[in-house]
Amino acid sequence: MNKKIALITGITGQDGSYLAELLLRKKYIVHGIRRRASNPKLDNIKSLLESKKYSKKFFLHYGDLTDSSNLNKLVGRIKPTEIYNLAAQSHVHTSFDVPEYTAQVNGIGCLNLLEAMANHAPKAKFYQASTSELYGENNTKFQNEMTPFQPCSPYSISKLYAYYLTKNYRSRGFFVCNGILFNHESPRRASSFVTKKIVEGIINIKNKKIKKLYLGNLYAKRDWGYAEEFVVAMWKMLQKKKPDDYVISTGKSITVKDFVNKVLKKLGFHYKWMGSGINEVCKDLSSGKNIIEIDKFFFRPTEVNFLRGDYSKAKKNLNWKPKKTLDDLISIMINHEIKNN
Ligand code: NAP
C-alpha cells in the first residue's frame, strides 16, 4: 500500500489540530506548517507533540503562506499525497482592519501553495478551506453549492479569490476541492470568535472573575456545527474518485442572542433582557446587575445577517452528516471551560 502523507497548513488552529488527529488515527504521516512566533501557542497540538506514539509520524516545519520559496521547498521535500490548506487570517472583523494582509495570506497564500503543489507534487490531492462567508448578503433560506456568492468583507473577498483559483486548477487537471464550511466551533476555538467568547465570558461571570461581557450584533444568525465532525468531511472530499466542491453545515440557524440564552440557561442564570439597539442589556435577576452589554466596537461595517447551509450534496456523495446538535456542542464547550477555568 502506498504511504499516505498529509501536509496541513494552519496546524496550530482549531481545524488543523483536529484534522491532524484524525489523519494520524488513519495511519497517515502528518506534516504541519507553523509560523514562527516569539511566544508560540501550541496548545491545540500539545498532546500530539508529547505523544511517543506519533513521534515518528507527526512533524512540524516553520513556514508561512506568504513565503512561496519556503512552500516550494517544503512541498518538494515532503512530497505530500494530500495537502490541506487551512491556514488563514480567519477573523472577519479583523479583516476590515488588515485587508491587504488578509488578501496576501488568504488569497495569494492559496496561490503560493497551489503553485508549490503544481511544481513539486502534481498528483497530490488539495483541500481549500472555503467558507459560508462567501454567501454574504444573500436572501436565500438555505445556501448550497449553487447559491450565488455575495461576499461582503475583505475576509470573504480574499476567500472568493482562493475559491475560484482552486476551481481553475481543477479545470487544468489537478485534484482540488473547495469545502464551503459553515461556522464550526469547539473548545479549541480562539476566544475572539463569538461562541467561545460567550461560553468563556459567562463562566467567568459565574465564577466572579469578570463583571460583564460586551458583545456586538446579537441578531446575526449562524449555522453552528462541531469542528471535530467537520474535519471528517474535509478528508472524505479527498477520498473521492473525482474532485468537487461541497457545503458542510448543520442545516439549522439561530441568532447570537439565542446562543447566549442557551449558555445562560445551561449555567443556571435567572436573567432578563431589556432595552434595544446599543442600549440592550441582559440583567442577572439574582444580583440585579447587568451581565451583558453592547459595545459598538464589535459591530462590523458590513455584516452577514443570515447563514443556513444545505449539506444534502455532502450527505449524498460523501455519506457525511452532522451528528452533534448545537446543544451537544454548547455542553462540550461549557464542560471543557469549567474543567480548565
Ligand atoms: P484558526 O483557528 O484561526 O487557525 C488558523 C491557522 O492559520 C492558525 O494555525 C494560524 O497560525 C495559521 N496562520 C495564520 N496566518 C498564517 C500565515 N500567514 N501562514 C501560515 N499560517 C498562518 O482557523 P480555523 O477555525 O481552524 O479555520 C481553518 C480554516 O477554515 C481557515 O482557513 C478559515 O478561514 C476557514 N474556515 C473556518 C470556519 C470556522 O467556522 N472555523 C468556517 C469556514 C472556513 P497561528 O497559530 O500562528 O496564528
Ligand code: F7E
Ligand atoms: O462572528 C457576531 C458577529 O466572529 C459570528 C470564522 O471562522 O465563521 C467565522 O466567522 C457572529 C457575527 O464568526 C460579537 O457580528 C456579535 O455575526 O464568531 P464570529 P464569523 O464572523 O461568522 C466563518 C464561516 C469563517 O469562515 C470565519 O473564518 O457573531 N458577534 N458579537 C460577534 N462576533 C465576535 N467575534 N465578537 C463579538 O463580540
